[in-house]
Amino acid sequence: MQKQETLSKNQKIILDLIEKSDQPLKAYSILFDVKKKGINAPLQVYRALNKLVKIGKIHKIESRNAFIACKNSKCQIAKATVFSICESCEDVTEIHDHKLSEHLRDFKDNKGMKYNKYNLEFFGLCKKCV
Amino acid sequence: MQKQETLSKNQKIILDLIEKSDQPLKAYSILFDVKKKGINAPLQVYRALNKLVKIGKIHKIESRNAFIACKNSKCQIAKATVFSICESCEDVTEIHDHKLSEHLRDFKDNKGMKYNKYNLEFFGLCKKCV
């Protein structure tokens, strides 16, 4: 609750929109929706999205090229994301699993690589779609 | 060693190219390279890529929109992929870690979702780039 205040006008408009959706939104659908607020060009959207991703307010679902709000109020974890994605209805949920996070955080490869971020996407069928 | 034989002409051309590279290739760079072999259009490349991904011969690096050959000769695991990605030199390596695979395979969320696939991408700096 310290960075929220410093968001710019465009960043606020776009974060608001994404937070109102419980599902990921695509950049050009966001653009369409915020045109009434005076945001006219893709670049204005992408600039805001990039910033919001950077500060952890939203996450990008890489396999879907879409953006979802982070619901975790303590989310310092733009750098450690896990999602479940239903391949039928495309429902996306962010997962916070302590044990899994631990395993991922502690993972070491055999090449001496220094990790600072990961993204994990699970795919399958949700309860409704099985 | 049973599906290799059934690959079509275009699929073979494109798999060969990707296998010769130890790093991920992008679709339009592949297109450029295979034009001399008579493949002229993006769709011809994407169709082959999609098939090769499906049968596990290659994987898509989602965060990079690029495709890398699977080096695991027993790879039935198009559906369980882990990569490390250097954010400086963009070097990508597929990771096969038994313990990590187990944790991921056994992961259950609290929503009763039925998983059949996952993709995990680690980001950081490789030894050379630290």
Add this chain to the structure above:
DNA sequence: AACGCTGTGTAATAATATAACATATTTAAG
């Protein structure tokens, strides 16, 4: 006042991926 930093606005374009249509080839069944 001069500078660095961040954000805005706009136009143009690059990069990634698919739709639609016609045809060919391979496979499996009758």
Add this chain to the structure above:
DNA sequence: CTTAAATATGTTATATTATTACACAGCGTT
């Protein structure tokens, strides 16, 4: 062997996703 289904091809056009380049505005620091 014939037919039908499934898979692959070739081509054109188009959709979708994302960035480059340029001009300028606002703010805090020195």
